[in-house]
Amino acid sequence: MAKKIDAKTINAPRHNPAAKLDEIMTGTTVFNIPFPKDLNALKTMSPIIIKHPYYVEYIHSYGQDSPFFAGLANKKLLGTRCGKCSYTYATPRLHCTKCGKETKWVELPQEGRVHTFTTCYFGSEEFLKDTPFHLVLVEFDGVDTLFLTRLIGVEGPEDIKIGMKIRAKFRRNSQLKPTDVYFVPAG
Amino acid sequence: MRPVYMVSGGVSKFEKARPDATFQKMVKEAFDYTMGDVPRLKPSMIDGSVGSYFSDHFTRQLMAGIMATDYLGLCPKPNKRVEGGGATGGLCFQAGWESVASGRMDVCLAFGFETMSHVQTWKGNEFIALASDVNFDYPVGGFYSGYYAMMVNRHIHEFGTTVEQMAMVSVKNHMNAYNNPYAQKRKRLTIQDVRNSAMVAYPLTLLDICVMSDGAAACILASEDMAFKLTDRPVKITGVGTGTDMMRMADRPHGEVILAPNEKKSDYRNLKYPGVHSFRAGRSAGLQAYKMAGIKDPIKEIDFVELHDAYTSSEIQTYEDLALCKYGDGGKFVEEGHPFMPQIDYGLKLKTKGTIPVNPSGGLIACGHPVGATGLMQAVFAFWQIQGTIKKHYGSAELQLKKANRGLIHSHAGTGTYVTVSIMERGW
Numbered sequence: 001m002a003k004k005i006d007a008k009t010i011n012a013p014r015h016n017p018a019a020k021l022d023e024i025m026t027g028t029t030v031f032n033i034p035f036p037k038d039l040n041a042l043k044t045m046s047p048i049i050i051k052h053p054y055y056v057e058y059i060h061s062y063g064q065d066s067p068f069f070a071g072l073a074n075k076k077l078l079g080t081r082c083g084k085c086s087y088t089y090a091t092p093r094l095h096c097t098k099c100g101k102e103t104k105w106v107e108l109p110q111e112g113r114v115h116t117f118t119t120c121y122f123g124s125e126e127f128l129k130d131t132p133f134h135l136v137l138v139e140f141d142g143v144d145t146l147f148l149t150r151l152i153g154v155e156g157p158e159d160i161k162i163g164m165k166i167r168a169k170f171r172r173n174s175q176l177k178p179t180d181v182y183f184v185p186a187g
Numbered sequence: 188m189r190p191v192y193m194v195s196g197g198v199s200k201f202e203k204a205r206p207d208a209t210f211q212k213m214v215k216e217a218f219d220y221t222m223g224d225v226p227r228l229k230p231s232m233i234d235g236s237v238g239s240y241f242s243d244h245f246t247r248q249l250m251a252g253i254m255a256t257d258y259l260g261l262c263p264k265p266n267k268r269v270e271g272g273g274a275t276g277g278l279c280f281q282a283g284w285e286s287v288a289s290g291r292m293d294v295c296l297a298f299g300f301e302t303m304s305h306v307q308t309w310k311g312n313e314f315i316a317l318a319s320d321v322n323f324d325y326p327v328g329g330f331y332s333g334y335y336a337m338m339v340n341r342h343i344h345e346f347g348t349t350v351e352q353m354a355m356v357s358v359k360n361h362m363n364a365y366n367n368p369y370a371q372k373r374k375r376l377t378i379q380d381v382r383n384s385a386m387v388a389y390p391l392t393l394l395d396i397c398v399m400s401d402g403a404a405a406c407i408l409a410s411e412d413m414a415f416k417l418t419d420r421p422v423k424i425t426g427v428g429t430g431t432d433m434m435r436m437a438d439r440p441h442g443e444v445i446l447a448p449n450e451k452k453s454d455y456r457n458l459k460y461p462g463v464h465s466f467r468a469g470r471s472a473g474l475q476a477y478k479m480a481g482i483k484d485p486i487k488e489i490d491f492v493e494l495h496d497a498y499t500s501s502e503i504q505t506y507e508d509l510a511l512c513k514y515g516d517g518g519k520f521v522e523e524g525h526p527f528m529p530q531i532d533y534g535l536k537l538k539t540k541g542t543i544p545v546n547p548s549g550g551l552i553a554c555g556h557p558v559g560a561t562g563l564m565q566a567v568f569a570f571w572q573i574q575g576t577i578k579k580h581y582g583s584a585e586l587q588l589k590k591a592n593r594g595l596i597h598s599h600a601g602t603g604t605y606v607t608v609s610i611m612e613r614g615w
């Protein structure tokens with residue numbers, strides 16, 4: 001598990017008595033366990049802890065949201081707009097949460113502003129390798145809701161300001177994930 | 188609906204890891220404590236139970252609810268599982284209330300647990316982040332601390348809330364927990380300690396965030412007749428409210444504030460609500476519970492609050508949702524000292540103390556957050572506080588409030604998607 005040492009020690013003292021090694025999930029294969037002669041001693045026995053891997057491949061459909069991902073693969077950022085109440089969603093949904101009517105696909109502007117942000121120095125295991133990374137919620141003119149994305153092209157949180165202009169960029173080789181689009185400072 | 192009372196509660200001590208026990212055993216510990224506190228209650232008098240745990244991933248056991256039920260010897264009576272992210276325990280408490288209020292049961296056990304030590308911390312964060320939209324949010328960097336950090340950065344932008352004000356919440360809750368033997372982290376901290384601990388998601392540090400835990404909690408709820416047969420000091424549940432909001436916080440509306448009875452429209456002329464700075468579900472749950480309990484001015488009419496402080500920021504945001512202060516004043520509210528315990532020395536200069544103590548137990552930040560148990564743990568701590576039995580259960584009266592006739596408990600899920608508020612009052 002890759003982890004960045006600089007992030008964890010960013011505020012640590014020069015001599016840190018609380019320093020400790022990370023636990024790792026490797027170990028030794030055990031074929032035998034000590035056992036007492038006296039059964040009454042069993043309740044004082046230490047718990048047996050085993051490693052139990054769990055891995056699944058799902059057949060996951062994006063269903064009615066699929067066009068959004070097709071859009072990313074073609075360098076288009078798609079949202080949806082309600083035909084009845086005109087409420088416009090930056091993160092698409094096929095039915096309007098305000099009035100229940102079906103929405104239509106619309107192309108969003110590729111420039112927006114930072115509505116809010118953070119820099120993650122830690123993360124879920126899947127994203128630890130990416131730390132530190134910056135998350136932003138983007139607001140667009142004429143759009144009612146926001147869009148969650150990563151911001152690159154800045155060093156730290158001190159470089160990100162609410163209201164700053166940012167611009168969408170797309171991966172050339174689509175992964176069919178929402179991370180096919182990311183944002184950079186508009187410059 | 189008929190009146191419902193809580194007659195007993197119990198908590199297994201929350202620990203980072205309980206490798207010595209399976210979830211059934213931890214629930215049994217909480218249950219046995221609960222039964223021991225009301226000797227007049229026999230297991231045969233329990234009509235059924237509701238159980239809660241958040242994550243099938245942590246448990247790696249589906250239908251764990253029935254396994255806890257059979258371990259407790261409560262088969263073949265009714266049981267079901269209740270789940271709603273971080274608010275799982277609060278929802279379970281209210282499901283127990285519903286079982287009795289409806290007349291279906293005279294005595295109902297509500298129990299909850301979580302076994303979060305079964306994976307490493309960063310895997311645990313992944314499991315928790317799966318409680319965000321897996322098509323649009325999780326793959327971008329699914330990490331709850333990151334989500335809450337974005338919410339508080341907007342709160343800071345709107346209202347000028349400071350990281351020092353957030354740190355004061357951490358100092359308060361860790362210090363309160365110093366006198367709570369059930370708490371996982373009992374620490375004397377300074378504002379500097381909180382700010383100097385490792386940055387997790389800017390501006391939240393390690394000490395702004397609750398930890399993962401193994402633990403269980405249990406509550407016994409009863410009808411009026413049964414409650415007074417079982418105990419001389421039953422606590423009445425006089426208000427319940429449950430609010431919800433959009434899973435993706437990007438989808439939250441930017442509209443008008445839902446006003447509390449003590450607020451007016453002109454208080455919030457330019458505020459877009461809830462946006463991502465406030466929890467509309469918390470406001471909704473609070474107002475429902477206040478209405479049912481007949482509360483008009485919460486800060487004057489409630490003696491203490493146990494609220495869901497998974498983050499110091501969310502405690503500040505929740506003061507506002509619960510109308511303990513106006514939207515935007517949450518930071519000032521803690522800075523002035525209102526939510527601190529009057530009798531505890533925090534090493535801070537505070538203008539006033541104890542207007543309305545918040546998280547006298549130490550909250551999630553210090554007690555731990557075994558998700559399915561947490562909302563029930565709050566009920567148990569509030570129950571003891573109202574009964575005036577803190578000394579009996581904590582071993583010291585340090586955290587007993589002089590006036591604790593009416594308390595509020597608040598349980599909260601994923602960036603404010605499910606929130607429950609329940610009002611508990613002296614019933615005798």
Ligand SMILES: [Zn+2]
Binds near residue numbers: 101
């Ligand atoms: Zn509509």
